[in-house]
Amino acid sequence: MRKSLITLAVLGAASGAANAQSGVTLYGVIDGSIEYVNRVAASATTPTQGGKRFGMPSVGGLSASRWGLRGVEDLGAGNQVLFVLESGFQWDSGQLQSAPLFNRQSFIGMQSKGIGKLTFGRQYTSFFEGMANFAPMRFAATYEPGIWWMGLNYREDNMVKYTGQFGPLQAVAHWSFGTGVAVQNASILLANGGAGEVPGHFSDNTAYGASLMYLNGSGFGASIAADVWRPAATTGQPGTMTKLGAAALYNTGPFKFTLGYRYNKAEFANGNTLLRDDYWWAGINYQATPALGLSLAYYYADVKGARVASTPTSAETNPPNMQQVSFIADYNFSKRTDVYLSAGYARNGGLSFDSAATAYAFRYPTMAGQKSMVGVTVGIRQIF
Template identity: 75%
Template structure:
């Protein structure tokens, strides 16, 4: 009888240990704000109409609102299975962010403590992963030109991705068998409305990239490359290429960072849609344990642009923007903030046809500058 009780106790202990090493976590962020913007057009198609706007935007000032599930199962021998399902929503209405339930992330994979992980599904590009630590505002949903910087394809469907962490060095590479852009404006010349894998046309909408990032002893550096081949017409893909380098240094409460991104987007006939050089610099300062301050500068040197393959080439004015955030944390999960941005020669966050007007800052005719201020509250769960 004693032996039976001991065996049952041991079995329960083993079962409990196995369960403790496998988990599913519900997580999320809700960020809601109120914003004032001057000189904003009523829509991209009506640049003669508009004025100031005082409203609650569909995205928060610091973070895009989201909820998700992530799970890990221990397979033994240093191996684990994992998954992530993440859904974005608009805090002002509760609507889905892009009309897709798990449009932010949806992937499953395997990982090993020594060799890294392989994930399959909808994910962030390796270009995004390699540069996320060098974003002055941590890719704030408002007043940081994230889509101009990363591209419309900063998330991609049908992706296989490798991520390896070797001490302070992170290596990431990915390949998408067919990715599309689900949020479009009619004047987004190279996007394809969400089309993915195309039977008989293997290269249509494919994408790939890689990044190397090093973080150690307060110093950080990164190199990243990204290529996307969107096909508006089946069998005739264009090409969008990006290359970037960045560096940062952290000492005590202060972090400084900066970088450069090269971009060239071509139509299928080889003519250039957009060629630009993008520069950024920023400072983060933790003034007190509760109060964080961030200041950033962004500059886009647009070498050439055209609206369609046969349209004339133009050289629009170079865009620049200054952004500021004051973020006060009541706890590790709840904070309030004030964020402000000043843009020159374009809309806030460099909003334009090239970004599919994703930030909702279309410019008015003849406009030279735009100012925005937003205050809000964010809760992380």
Template identity: 80%
Template sequence: MKKRLIALGALSTMSGVAQAQTGVTLYGVIDGSVEYVNRVAAAATTPGAGGSRFGMPSVGGLSASRWGLRGVEDLGGGTQALFVLESGFQWDTGSLSSAPLFNRQSYLGVQNKSYGKLTFGRQYNAFFDGMANFAPLRFAATYEPGIWWMGLDYRADNMVKYTSQFGPLQAAAHFSFGTGVAVQNAAVVLANGGAGEVPGHFSDNTSYGGSLMYLNSTGFGVSVGADVWRPAAVTGQPGKVSKYGVAALYNTGPFKFTAGYRYNKGELANGNTLLRDDYWWAGVNYQATPALGLSLAYYYADMKAARATATAPQTSPPNMQQVSFLADYNFSKRTDVYLSLGYARNGGLSFDSAATAFAFKYPPMTGQKSMVGVTVGLRQIF
């Protein structure tokens, strides 16, 4: 694959850093595909119905379609003001992927080459900033368990985030006064829509975390990160979701190797465990020609404990596994075509489940042991 900064899912998290002059830029990506999936339920609420599905998924195979505006203003002395407004949309219908308009990112801030960047608003958290470069498929919208890995709060409202670069070392930290995530998982709806910022209940729906990422010019990288989220199903009674991760990558010639581990524990307000798992991944990318890149990835979730609902008894679900393959051919720096395949065992593709609020639209059928998906698509960046 051509080397790009972070996955396209985080395309604008680096916005403004390299710009040196005042200006506003319109940017975006449109990614459309045709997909075949077998053994997928008609809906998460009707897992007994379903079968094979063939059609156009609303989210692209590699990137979620979006458009945005980003701008910087030179304030002198190496300091700049900046903003990003980014909106997702469904490429197949043109409708917004969800309300409000700038549902992906909406933040402003200041940055200085010597002191770093401070931003305020809806944005990716520091855990995501530290981990996304280590995704084997560059945080692909299809067939990569991104939300399972990062958590439902990987992008959150009401956030203050600080990022600084010290040569090859990037440090980031964030605090959200209210994440704006509506559910803890598909079965636990949060009070106040997860907005937080409730008078007298400061901890409700807050999140905080940080990451340290080292990427050098010789092709070696390593990162550690953490995120703690306090979702409140009942006002004044927040639970706790804790994620900790470590990842590494190595480039040598046409090959890139990535691997990592993420710990997760989700707790209800009464201390009962909602979900506990260890997530592992490994991948290899091979630049076969200047235009053609091939990727192969393996994902594994060691399921320790889970509850189907907040009041259900604790169970130990089967461990989920997935193998993904991607062939991506670049016509230019802006346009590529791709073929992607995924095979999942003991769950839906991308580990789609109650824990991801079925965000990927791959709810497994009752009794289903495996799921296969194939998608072919075209992507253009502008």
């Protein structure tokens, strides 16, 4: 449920320019949990230290906590102006997830009935738009390898995006003039600390992609998507990250089945491979009662090659393939409030495939010599 904060009709009352379909909405999610994890390293740089961890993760078990403002103004004749400002925060401390205030989304645009929507700013990629509905755990913040799947660039700055909805068929395409990911060790990602447009080097940090998704509301759904990002750790020497994906789902009664595949290749400017993997997933969702939903998923990453040292001239290795099984039991008290138990078992890596390739965004660095990791979290979520 979303509550109206203030309407543009009120703001424009003095001039008499009011429209009932125009307004600004405040919305958000707060998700908090308590978690147990075994065999987790103290940090990525101290793999010989660590052990069991019991506490409150900064990211909730099902959703990343956030708040935002969504606005629309009706211009008549089926035309509208819209904007979204969305900020993520750590529920346990109240701190922002990263420095920009609206770090999740910040865009403005226009949409026209029967034609589509054109938006400008920080947004989700076309790849994310095409794939997210096929996540077995509904893109859960904990114990689903979302960043491994989508890439750290699944949101991008300086983006122009088109979205067209034609009955059950959605078409999305985007271009970013310059995007990056601000992480401590940017060389791992071929990125440059969140650099955007670079004068004199148009191709540095550019990105583009497209997706085509069919969802008829019940029964069958399918999607294909592509994403290319050219991050430049060194000005004028962009690398290339390419992702291709295909997924399908089928609903029957209280069951939903999901299956998908994602190809990934990340290359340095000299053509050497940073990471090449094939990622597969499958899941089943069961609505046991109107209030209780159960989800079970399996994830597998076939790593063809990687440069562990994350430099163009280091030796290429073939690390063990990662696997994970995840489970969620989610009980809804209402449309706004639910409680849950989630568990994950990872083999040959950290939970959610946490690694240098994900900049350890999930905080599950592996201990030296470990073969598996287990996590369990229980929590409560409120949607407003």
